Amino acid sequence: MILKTYKLYIGGKFPRTESGRYDILKTSRGAAVANICRGSRKDFREAVVAARSAAEKWGAASAFLRGQILYRMAEMLQGRASQFVQELELQGFTLRAASRNTEASIDRLVYYAGWADKFQQMFSSVNPVSSSHFNFSMCEPTGVVAVLAPGEGGLLGLVSCLAPVIVGGNTCTLLASQSTPLTAITFAEVLHGSDLPAGVVNILTGRRDELLEPFSTHMDVNAIVYCGSDSKERQETRFNAAGNVKRTVCRHLRDWYSPDAQSPYMIADTQEIKTTWHPIDT
Amino acid sequence: MGKTRRKTGTTTPRKSRSPRPVRKLKFATDWTYSAAPESTDHVRLESRYGLFIDGKFSEPRSGRYFATISPSTEKKIADVADASTADVGRAVKAARRAFDGTWSKMKPSERGKYIFRIARIIQERAREFAVVESMDGGKPIRESRDVDIPLAAGHFFYYAGWADKLPYAFPCRDPKPVGVAGQIIPWNFPLLMAAWKIAPALATGNTVVLKPAETTPLTALKLAEVIQEADLPPGVVNIITGAGETGAALVNHPDVDKIAFTGSTEVGKIIQKAIAGSKKKFTLELGGKAANIVFEDAAIDQAVEGIVNGIFFNQGHVCCAGSRLFVQESVADDVVRRLKDRMETLIVGDPLDKNTDIGAINSKPQLEKIREYIQIGQDEGAEIYQSSCPLPAKGYWCRPTLFTKASQSHRIVQEEIFGPVLAVQTFRTVEEVIEKANNTPYGLSGGVWTDKGAKIFKITGKLRAGVVWANTFNMFDPSSPFGGYKESGVGREGGLHGLLPYVNLS
Amino acid sequence: MSSLQTLSMTATPSAGVPDLSRVPCVDAVGIEERCSRFQTRSIKKESKVAGLKHVLSMIDLTTLEGQDTPGKVRQLCYKAQHLHDALPRIPHVAAVCVYPTLVRVAHKELEGSGIKVASVATAFPSGQASKKVKITDTKFAVSEGADEVDMVISRGEFHRGEYTYVFDEIAEVKQACGAAHLKVILETGELSTLDNVRRASVLAMHAGADFIKTSTGKIEPAATLQVALVMLQAIRDFYYETGRMVGMKPAGGISRAKLALHYLVMLRETLGQQWMTPRWYRFGASRLANDVLMQIVKEQTGRYQSLDYFSKD
Known part of the structure; x- marks a missing residue:
């Protein structure tokens, strides 16, 4: 069996890391499974450029279209479910857990x-102001979101953090879990085949301790979703985010299958509320 | 107005006896408002x-x-x-x-x-x-x-x-x-x-x-x-x-x-x-550095009111103040003239006088900061205009101030001044002005003035700001969410x- | 534009019908907000008395009743010259405004007083007559001694977009006026929108109006602060464009001194010093003068006044 190299997903392409560095993913028994790109700061920079250039169009895409594309992602994932099950097993899941994880990921996308x-209807409002104005508040995407996918949770953890970000019209750059990078990159292939415009989702593999700093300090990132329970990492994320007043969302879920793991409120976490005023003739 | 008027009839360009009159409204009037201080008798304050x-x-x-x-x-x-x-x-x-x-x-x-x-x-x-x-x-x-x-x-x-x-x-x-x-x-x-x-x-x-x-x-x-x-x-x-x-x-x-x-x-x-x-x-x-955008098809006089309200409300000490004015080139001179006229009628002085439009700058350090920016604006080559109103001798005061010929790279355009100082830039197209308006780390508010509904929604949608006023400015209400991008x-x-x-x- | 500028300060017929599509549009809520600002100006003490005297000097003391008689007009003309003889240093009104048939009486009564005789004409108040009749009406008023003619525009023609008709009619009436000043009544209560008010103002000024006037007083709403502001803004723009000053006359419904002061505040803050004289600003009113007088007396005596002490003519 050949040792496949899993590449990065940036701007709709699958480049190798510019750094030329790789980590080898091994099974719990120590067998080499695949070469994983050890993404660098510069890879992240490229990914943010891609995300930024995709932001305006994706943000302006109709809600209907975004829904269609997410549903398409679910269909594509369903079509390749067996590969995901297999890869999850390679990454330490039991067959049963791998199947459940894959099925739940499909459901989550749906x-x-x-x-x-x-969600727009749920979080918008028409505000009864006292003056003669029509006044409404509605959601808009925050912009470019950096996501540090949860260490556990497999594909489901990734999908659960990614989907609410993009369905709301944000673009994102996601750092895959170090424990499940295979499914992250294979999921990128699913995205690639789902009519999702290039740059809307960019996926890096690599080491969180190296990339947390650029993810949280980048001045062209509008929000960061930190998944995990490491208080030092969380503090560093929140601290660095202050550099450009990034919205910081910290998620820590033990159970990605629980009803709490999906919610429209999670979409709202990376939405801005815009209030618009216009006079009404008296 | 009247630019495409039919050129018929006699056009006597000028009569030799009358020199070209200077067209200037005079707001220093014989009739002025007497002091109208609000009574302070009912105020109970501890020492x-x-x-x-x-x-x-x-x-x-x-x-x-x-x-x-x-x-x-x-x-x-x-x-x-x-x-x-x-x-x-x-x-x-x-x-x-x-x-x-x-x-x-x-x-x-x-x-x-x-x-x-x-x-x-x-x-x-x-x-x-x-x-x-x-x-x-x-x-x-x-x-x-x-x-x-x-x-x-x-x-x-x-x-x-x-x-x-x-x-x-x-x-x-x-x-x-x-x-x-x-x-x-x-x-x-x-x-x-x-x-x-x-x-x-x-x-x-x-x-x-x-x-x-x-x-x-x-x-x-x-x-x-x-x-x-x-x-x-x-x-x-x-x-x-x-x-x-x-x-x-x-x-x-x-x-x-x-x-x-x-x-x-x-x-x-x-x-x-x-x-x-x-x-x-x-x-x-x-903070904020809101763009207030005026198109040629706007209700110009109301836009001028909105500009005034946008930057001179509360001495410009407003985080959502419309401190960057973008005027479409075709009406820029017209808008600036109206604005200057309007500024002449603003009354600066005793905050307790019911006729005062612009009160005192909140503190000495803030006044110094504003003055510094006014100097910076001049050093950067923007053209300054200040209203000619008299100022009280004691206290911290700043005249309503306008900078024309400002450009995107001027500090007076980029930085929050938090005072009655407006930087005016011109633009030609919708795309250009949206890009310039969003070209700032801030995103609190914005304004757009046009009579075209579809254009309003295009621009309010594209402004990266939490509050957008269309054909109005600086309106607030308890039921209306406020906050920034x-x-x-x-x-x-x-x-x-x-x-x-x-x-x-x- | 510059080649078309008319530099003389008296009206000459305009070069042509202005392009009304280029007239700035008006936002009614913005106008409302501005007007409420004028109303919050606090006019007290000396400024109040001075303002009220300004108002008196700007009044077109008006009687426009079917039942008007020479006797009524004679009494009114006396009142115009002697507003309240108990008060020293009170100005006389600017003009007395009557129907054409009574111009001769007013003219005789006011001779040498410095008070103008104004006459409504052109089938006032509806304006529903042929142009020929309107011209005749105008010429008659002027021949009887009117210094000023208050005409009404053809609102019907305006509404159906016949701007050239409206324009030409004003221009012809202006010609018929000869040396008399022409005030053009827009009858804003029938124009429906502030945009129409602004366009009608521009049309009238370009056609040669010396004054533009809000209302006949026979239609509700008559003058409002809102329409007056739109008209002042039109006057200002016309001045900047052509160099020619045009006067303003709100009329109808202004019966209280306080409201008149609001109009004066608006004038001061919109057109400024040059317009603050009876030459450029008038109030068309019949009851306003007495309320203003009562306020002046109240300022002097500190006592609230009763109309029993002020002559009703």
């Missing part, structure tokens, strides 16, 4: 696909 | 204020007091306590005790009644509040009377009603109060900002430690009297005065669960960093969305 054209 | 902790005014542990002065007379109005870290500790302790003991357990509808009562008392004492606000902060009485105080009462009224309806605001969730909220507010809208902070916090069942700005503590201290009068349980609202150190002590206090801050982006970032290691929730309302802050205040920062959803 769940958020359905929210695409509804 | 010294302690800290409002646990329902009572008390001496600061530090024993230190500082003076709050009137920026229009440079005279001391009162001494206020300087809260030390120990005092902050006392206040937080009182708030915690009130949270655990009474407030979080109270029936929500009862909680609401207390807040309604605060609203009513403010309404009843509105005149007194308005006068004190203008004395302490320098803003014209017309604004404190017609804007600040009614809106402050309105905020309490609005959020009072939410107290027993919170589940409706968060479908499928059970909103719970966060705990003790530490709130730090600025000097530009002292009572209003206190209302913005306290009202939603109380409605959602939190208790509060509020620190007003050191140059404008008085209406917050008067509010403490109102809170006593409304018979709120002790410790539910604590109001402590002091400067940056007091604020820092509040931010860093381990038993504070939530920080709400309104002020500069610089300090906002410091706070965000300071609480990075904690689990404190936070909302930040920070990007470096202008995190979270919203006002309206339904203003509840979220004060609840935990489970």
Whole structure:
């Protein structure tokens, strides 16, 4: 069996890391599974450029279209489910857990696909101001979001953090879990085949301790979703985020299958509320 | 107007006897307005204020007091306590005790009644509040009377009603109060900002430690009297005065669960960093450099009013001030001429005079900062215009100021001045102006003036800002969420969305 | 534009119908907000008395009743010259405004007083007559001694977009006026929108109006602060464009001194010093003068006044 190299996913392409560095993913028994790109600061920079250039168009895409694309992602994932199960097993999941994880990931995409054209109605308001003005508040995507995917949770953890970000019209750069990078990159292939415009999602593999700093300090990132329970990492993220007043969302879920692991409120976490005023003739 | 007029009839270009008249309106009129000072008889002010902790005014542990002065007379109005870290500790302790003991357990509808009562008392004492606000902060009485105080009462009224309806605001969730909220507010809208902070916090069942700005503590201290009068349980609202150190002590206090801050982006970032290691929730309302965009098809005269209201409201001490004016080139000269005429009619002076349009700059350091920027603007080569109004001898004053020929790379265009200084740029196309408007780290507000509906929605949609005024500017309402994108802050205040920062959803 | 500028300060017929599509549009809520600012100006003490005297000097004391008689007009003309003889240093009104048939009486009564005789004409107040009749009406008023003619525009023609008709009619009436000043009544209560008010103002000024006037007083709403502001802004723009000053006359419904002061505040802050004389600003009113007088007396005596002490003519 050949040792496949899993590449990065940036701007709709699958480049190798510019750094030329690789980590070898091994099974729990120490057998080499694959070469994993050890993404660098510069890879991240490229990914943010890609995310930024995709942001305006994706943010302006119709809710219907975004829903369609997320649903398409679910379909594509379903079509390749067996590969994901296999890769999850390679990454230490039991067959049963791997199947459950994959199925739940598909369901989660369908769940958020359905929210695409509804969350706006849930979080918007028409405000009864006293003056003669029409006044409404509605959601807009925050912009470019950096996501540090959870260490555990396999594909489901990744999908659960990614889907609410993009269904709301944000673009994102995601750092895959160090424990499950294979499924992250294979998921990128799913995205690639799902009509998702290039740059909307960019996925890096690599080491969190190296990349946390650029992820949280980048001045062109509008929000960061930190998944994990390491208080030092969380503090560093929150501290660095202050550099450009990034919105910081910290998620720590023990159970990605629980009902709490999906919610429209998670979409709202990376939305801005914009209030618009216009006079009404008296 | 009339540019394409039919060229028929006789065109006698000029009659030799009459020289070309200078077309200039003269606003220095023989008929002027006599002084119309608001009466201050009904205002009751102590000469010294302690800290409002646990329902009572008390001496600061530090024993230190500082003076709050009137920026229009440079005279001391009162001494206020300087809260030390120990005092902050006392206040937080009182708030915690009130949270655990009474407030979080109270029936929500009862909680609401207390807040309604605060609203009513403010309404009843509105005149007194308005006068004190203008004395302490320098803003014209017309604004404190017609804007600040009614809106402050309105905020309490609005959020009072939410107290027993919170589940409706968060479908499928059970909103719970966060705990003790530490709130730090600025000097530009002292009572209003206190209302913005306290009202939603109380409605959602939190208790509060509020620190007003050191140059404008008085209406917050008067509010403490109102809170006593409304018979709120002790410790539910604590109001402590002091400067940056007091604020820092509040931010860093381990038993504070939530920080709400309104002020500069610089300090906002410091706070965000300071609480990075904690689990404190936070909302930040920070600086701005709003673009106010005027298209050639706008209702030009109303746009000019909006420009004036956008930058000269409250001496320009407004985070959402329309400090960058973008005018479409085809009407730029016209708009600037109208603007200059309009500026000539603005009355700068005694904040307590009912006819004053622009009051005193809030403090000497702020005046110095504004003057520095006015110098910078001139050094950068922008063309300055200032209205010719007379200024009082004593106090801190700044004439309404306009810079034309400003460009995107000028500091007066990029940096928040927080004064009555407007930078004017021109543009040609929609795309160009959207790009320029968004070309800033800020994103608090924006304005657009055009008669075309489709264009309005295109631009309001593309402006990266939390509040967008179309064919109006600087409007506020308790039911209307307010807050920024990007470096202008995190979270919203006002309206339904203003509840979220004060609840935990489970 | 520059080649078309008319530099003389008296009206000459305009070069042509202005392109009304280029007239700035008006936002009614913005106008409302500006007007409420004028109303919050606090006019007290000396400024109040001075303002009220300004108002008196700007009044077109008006009687436009079907039942008007020479006797009524004679009494009114006396009142115009002797507003309240108990008060020293009170100005006389600017003009007395009557129907054409009574111009001769007014002219005789006011001779040498410095008070102008104004006459409505052109089938006032509806304006529903042929152009020929209107011209005849105008010429008659002038021949009887009118210094000023208050005409009404054809609102029907305006509404159906016949701007050239409206323009030409004004221009012809202006010609018929000869040396008399022409005030053009827009009858804003029938124009429906502030945009129409602004366009009608521009049309009238370009057609040669010396004054533009809000209303006949026979239609509700008559003058409002809102329409007056739109008209002042039109006057200002016309001045900047052509160099020619045009006067303004709000009329109808202004019966209280306080409201008149609001109009004066608006004038001061919109057109400024040059317009603050009876030459450029008038109030068309019948009851305003007495209320203003009562306020002046109140300022002097500190006592609130009763109309029993002021002559009703």
